[in-house]
Amino acid sequence: MLKNCDVCGKVFAHPARSLCEECYRKAQARFQAVKEYLQKNPGATVAEVSEATETDVDVIYEYIREGRLSVIPRDAALKCEICGAVIQKGRICHKCLGELEEIAHRSKDDDDSRVRYLDQIKRRR
Ligand SMILES: [Zn+2]
Ligand SMILES: [Zn+2]
CATH class of the missing domain: 1.10.287 (Helix Hairpins)
Incomplete structure (x- = not known):
C-alpha cells in the first residue's frame, strides 16, 4: 500500500506508519534526544529542552500529551480543556x-x- 509521508510528502510503502523511513527515523531520534535530555536534566523547562534538542515546543507538548515522556519539563503542566485542572496526560x-x-x-x-x-x-x- 503506497502513501505519502506526513512530513516530507514522499511516496512510500508501509502498513502502519504515516512517515517514510527517513522521517520516521528522524522522529524517533528526536524523541530519544528529548527523552534523554529530560532524564539528565529533570528540572528543565520546555524552552530549555526545545533549545538543547532543537525540537519545536509544539512537538514537545505533543509527546507530553501522548504520555510518552516519563519525565516532563518543569513548566509543562497540561491543563484539562474543560475545567483547567492540571493533568498528567491527555x-x-x-x-x-x-x-x-x-x-x-x-x-x-x-x-x-x-x-x-x-x-x-x-x-x-
Ligand atoms: Zn518523509
Ligand atoms: Zn476537567
Missing part, C-alpha cells in the same frame, strides 16, 4: 471525563444533543 481530567461519559450515557437515545455537546468541547480548544 486533554481532559478524570473528573470531566467521568462527566462526559455520564452525559454520553444519559443521551444515548438522543444522539443530537451528544454531538452538539462534543462540538462545544472541540470549539473550546
Whole structure:
C-alpha cells in the first residue's frame, strides 16, 4: 500500500506508519534526544529542552500529551480543556471525563444533543 509521508510528502510503502523511513527515523531520534535530555536534566523547562534538542515546543507538548515522556519539563503542566485542572496526560481530567461519559450515557437515545455537546468541547480548544 503506497502513501505519502506526513512530513516530507514522499511516496512510500508501509502498513502502519504515516512517515517514510527517513522521517520516521528522524522522529524517533528526536524523541530519544528529548527523552534523554529530560532524564539528565529533570528540572528543565520546555524552552530549555526545545533549545538543547532543537525540537519545536509544539512537538514537545505533543509527546507530553501522548504520555510518552516519563519525565516532563518543569513548566509543562497540561491543563484539562474543560475545567483547567492540571493533568498528567491527555486533554481532559478524570473528573470531566467521568462527566462526559455520564452525559454520553444519559443521551444515548438522543444522539443530537451528544454531538452538539462534543462540538462545544472541540470549539473550546
Ligand atoms: Zn518523509
Ligand atoms: Zn476537567
